Amino acid sequence: MTTDTPARLLQLLSLLQTPREWPGGELSxxxxxSRRTVRRDIDRLRELGYPVQATKGSDGGYRLVAGKAMPPLVLDDEEAVAIAVGLRAGAGHAVEGVDEASVRALAKLEQVLPSRLRHRVSTLQAATTPLTSGDGASIAPETLTVMASCVAGRERLRFAYRSGDGTPSRRLTEPYRLVSTGRRWYLVAYDLDREDWRTFRVDRVAEPYATGARFTPRELPTGSAAEFLRQSMFRRQETYAFDVTFAAPAEFVAARLPAWLGAPEPIDEHSCRLRSSAGDSVEWLAVRIAMVDCEFVVREPAELVGYVRDLGARLTRAGGGSAESGGSAESGGSGEGGLTGPSRT
Incomplete structure (x- = not known):
């Protein structure tokens, strides 16, 4: 019998978070x-904001349902380890959809994990190898969680940094946001030594250290960390404009391309056009466009047109067919290149 009311409430909450209906007798x-004590404990949980639904009957039951707010969760050891491992695996690469919010969740979870569970998480992750990984470099989850904690807590962050040419430096920053591009993680922060805003590739960061010194957030010039990163990346590297037409609705294409590549413009309900700029290699962009899985035509630049045409011929030969260099009538002649896929029209 559990006589300690707080402990009993936590045990009751843990049971109710299992997606099923619990008869009052079974909970008792x-x-x-007693069942009367169960009813009182249910009322206490409701007062704490947990939406517990009761059903009538000879042995009325209880179920935790969705409410207006997210109440605190109670996890057992196995559930906590499973969630931490999953978040770590996603945080290690800048996977689309795994953004700063998931890294903050990982930071909160690891902060309260008992040492025995933290050891199990590290051991399990070290003993497994993912079949696939992101396009960018891998990152230690601990690096991301330290940064996310400093962003959320408005705490100054110190770290070692290696620039693109390999030059080492030490940075003291006021971290603003973590941004994922779908390939890499970046930190947008105010560099106190240089007295200016900077972006840092997280895979080049080492020894991140939360100083404990609090700060009042400054106003970011662009207002948006993602926009600041985009402008910063385009200033630092040579970019090129590209123009691609897809034989698929704009919503279909947008869902299959990184948002930072731009938003496709609808032509009609069956096709769309994407005109934007990129700083990645034309090889990467060609493969990324082909992964949209629909017919498309590349209109510019000439380097991308040529690479798409060569790639199409190479894939045709790899599939046992034959391909000749040059454009077809469907691809728009010598000035355009395209790969065909399942038609979406």
């Missing part, structure tokens, strides 16, 4: 208390 047996 599990907790070793």
């Amino acid at each position: 047996e599990r907790l070793g208390v």
Whole structure:
């Protein structure tokens, strides 16, 4: 019998978070208390904001349902380890959809994990190898969690940094946001030594250290960390404009390309056009466009047109067919290149 009310409430909450309906009699047996005590404990949980739904009947049941706010969760050891491992695996690469919010969740979870569970998480991750990984460099999850904690806590962050040419330096910053491009993680922060805003590739960061010194956030010039990163990246590297037409609705194409490549413009309900700029290699962009899985035509630049045409011929030969150099009538002649896929029209 659980006589400690807080401990009993946590045990009851843990049971209710299992997606099923619990008869009052079964809860009474599990907790070793009377049904009347179970009803009182249910009322206490409701007062704390947990939406517990009761059903009528000879042995009325209880179920935790969705409410207006997200109440605190109670996880057992196995659930906590599983969630931490999953978040770590996603945070190690800048996977689309795994953004700063998931890294903050990982930071919160690892902060309260008992040492025995933290050791299990590290051991399990070290003993497994993912079949696939992101396009960018891998990052230690601990690096991201330290940064995310400093962003959320408005705490100054110190770290070692290696620039693109390999020059080492030490930085003291006021971190603003972590941004994922779908390939890499970047930190947008105010560099106190240089007295200016900077972006840092997280895979070039080492020894991140939370100083404990709090700061009042400054106003970012662009207002958006993602926009600041985009402008910063385009200033630092040579970019080129590209123009691609897809034989698929704009929504279909947008869902299959990184948002930072731009938004496709609808031509009609069956096709769209994407005109934007990129700083990545034409090889990477060609493969990324082909992964949209629909017919498309590349209109510019000439380097991308040529690479798409060569790639198409190479893939045709790899599939046992034959391909001749040069454009076809469907691809728009010598000035355009395209790869065909399943038609979306």
